[in-house]
Amino acid sequence: MHKRFVVNIISRVLLFVCFIMLIPLGWAMSDDIHHPEVNAFILTIIIGTIISTVCLWNLRIKKGDYKKLNTKDGLAIVGISWIVLSLFGALPLYFSGVVNGYTDAFFEIASGFTTTGATIFEDIEALPHGILFWRSLTHWLGGMGIIVLYIALLPALGGNASQLYKAEVPGLSVERIEPRIKETAKHLWGIYFFLSLMETILLMAGGMPIFDALCHTFSTMATGGFSTKNASIGAYSPYIQWVITVFMFFAGMNFILHYQLSRGKLKAIIRNEEFKIYFFAAIIVSTLFGFLLSRLEMSESPFRDAFFQVISILTTTGFGTTDFEAWPYLLQFILVLMMFVGGCGGSTGGGMKIVRVYLSVKIGLSSIFQVLFPNAVIPIKFNKKPIPDKLVMTVMSYFVLYIHLFFVGTILFLILESCDIITALTASVSAISNIGPGLGQIGPTDNFAWVSAPGKWLLTFLMLAGRLEFYAIMMLFVPSAWRK
């Protein structure tokens, strides 16, 4: 690893975030200039600026040297950046005294950046506006990726930003839509920004104040889940619930498809196998849920609740309008299964991604044929094209790693907390897949305040590992990765 580069680039990103933090500072100041949160933001910005400037000053790099950036460096930069930004982003919460300690602040902000949406706050409505805005903003930055935003907006990383891009954007094969990575990053953030603007306008049209509209837009588009209300989206009108349902669905789509749609390429979307599964799964499962809920008379608006909750969990957003723990166990379990799956590759959603789960099913089934016909060559196809053996291995490895991490996470959680098995299982999958709520003691009406400090650190680790699809975080534990 080229440590000089790594620290240099992380410092730049940190400085960039200090700059972005001026926005929540603005909200805080407009609210009440004497509130402790104002000083908390100012102090944080000063600390961040000093640290990053000092690092940059001492680690100047010749422009041409950036070309040396390799895969290892890219992963390390992204992995460490996300940890540093979460540690740093927690400071305003800590300084302003809204949390019980630094662990809580770190948990909350890591949950923000990773778009998990798990909160330690028992009374969200009591929080000052600056803090509320900042936690929702971390969702938005983390959703499409803060380093991708940096690449899109700022110069100076040369032509080798693709290593960073690959490490931060989730999904199977990270496609570029433009030959230059900077252009790709610009387009993706452009679409993300445009969809966010649309949602904010539609939410405001439904009577939501601009502050709430912005915060909920950030959460929706990033498939995060933080709300500004204790009752989450249940506090709002049916119209608003439908708007958010639709935009959660958009956020769970591969953003490459949004790009192609914006170019009028409707065929691309119809031909995309992953999208078709996503679309029909969302509709069929929601409809079935709706029928069941209406037959069992478990909801006053069964179809709205069903669509909202299914899409909220499938996209790994984690917003709530109802307490789905009151639903039949079958429906609860289907929601848990969807937590494993998550949204599409290249979306802001978490989980294993539909494409991987789909391919894993195909690979599993083809292995039956392989046993029957040992000499046959059975290609695994995706979008009608055979995928290379190496990609097959990557998908399988990811699946296996995911399941192992899930079980290890559950065991560790059970060691650290005195809770039942369902709570531990769903805490683990909810953290790795960046959902937010689970079942049992972390159900849709609960929060994570009761979790011990070690338990919170564990979940934070799982959230970061899940958001960055393991490798960028796990590599930090590989000694040989640190060598030059």
Added chain:
Amino acid sequence: MHKRFVVNIISRVLLFVCFIMLIPLGWAMSDDIHHPEVNAFILTIIIGTIISTVCLWNLRIKKGDYKKLNTKDGLAIVGISWIVLSLFGALPLYFSGVVNGYTDAFFEIASGFTTTGATIFEDIEALPHGILFWRSLTHWLGGMGIIVLYIALLPALGGNASQLYKAEVPGLSVERIEPRIKETAKHLWGIYFFLSLMETILLMAGGMPIFDALCHTFSTMATGGFSTKNASIGAYSPYIQWVITVFMFFAGMNFILHYQLSRGKLKAIIRNEEFKIYFFAAIIVSTLFGFLLSRLEMSESPFRDAFFQVISILTTTGFGTTDFEAWPYLLQFILVLMMFVGGCGGSTGGGMKIVRVYLSVKIGLSSIFQVLFPNAVIPIKFNKKPIPDKLVMTVMSYFVLYIHLFFVGTILFLILESCDIITALTASVSAISNIGPGLGQIGPTDNFAWVSAPGKWLLTFLMLAGRLEFYAIMMLFVPSAWRK
């Protein structure tokens, strides 16, 4: 598929089982010759003999033709045999009227052959001896494999029995210990018989009557779990519990190792990675359980209970001496995890097998290195030898299929039964891994009497699929497998 062969060989195996059924008939007659179970066995044997003789008569095959037997035929023979034998073996229970219907009888005997040990009987001690003996005997036959026994004892399958052998013996790569498959089968069954004899003698030395000693030996050596007592092994002395613990451990070992041990090759066992993991995992986990149970004062004999229960679950036997649902959730969950793992490859235990789980962890971790060093070739090693890429794929596919089947099983069980998620999850893994008990409504003190008929058929399917490691059962759903 060569249907003529398939039916021919299945008929032979059926006739063979009719012959074996004379033993429980003997027990039944010595007990009380006027008991309905005597007629039930006689009727079953007559039916089986007629059907198999008629089939054999109509489907005579020239001896040389057996050489045409291919992989497909081998899988089909084993898959269909096991279904036929379970259907057929259920008849004595059905005819004698000890069950509430044919579904219950089929469930019980499939649970027997697959060495699951899940029972629908609420009062086992009320059953007549012939039936008790038969259900335990199905364990013993299923443990090392009824078709392997047929190969070992009877002539006439020519040199192509290896397809059958491969399809019935579980594990990663089925090693032969002799060049001729018949000799291998003889050796394995010989060791199995010898260990069973030893256990029976040791149990009788502890004061167990010969009937109970035989039944429990069958259950132990096959890692089954049927007992003749309602309190399972909890009804017996500490000495007997320890004897069973040790023999469960033996049964969970790769039988190739037993063979090598019998040849004095002690090094083979010390060098075997899978055995080392099995050995140390059993000891370390049991000891930790013992410490925890003794500190929490949850057991009067914490270490005996811990060793017994850990080894019972790890080997997928499913015997009980205590109600482990009263233990801390952490311990319960570790037991559930061990249900996934199971014994060693080539043992009579179920589950994914230690070797596959171990390799899946290695493959998962090596994928991290692969991402860091994209051009490096990182071989996966087992017992210090690199394993071929094809085997890596096989292991991964099996892992993926297992997890998918587990989740599908859970969902279907939740659709069919009104039970909680933990019950459904553990019913699914318990059936696929051939354990027996689970948690919730199928805990160690419960039974499967409450499960609906469709639920029982589902679990029976999962048991058979799990015992035959999926392919022999799943291929039956592949239309092209039925073509010639």
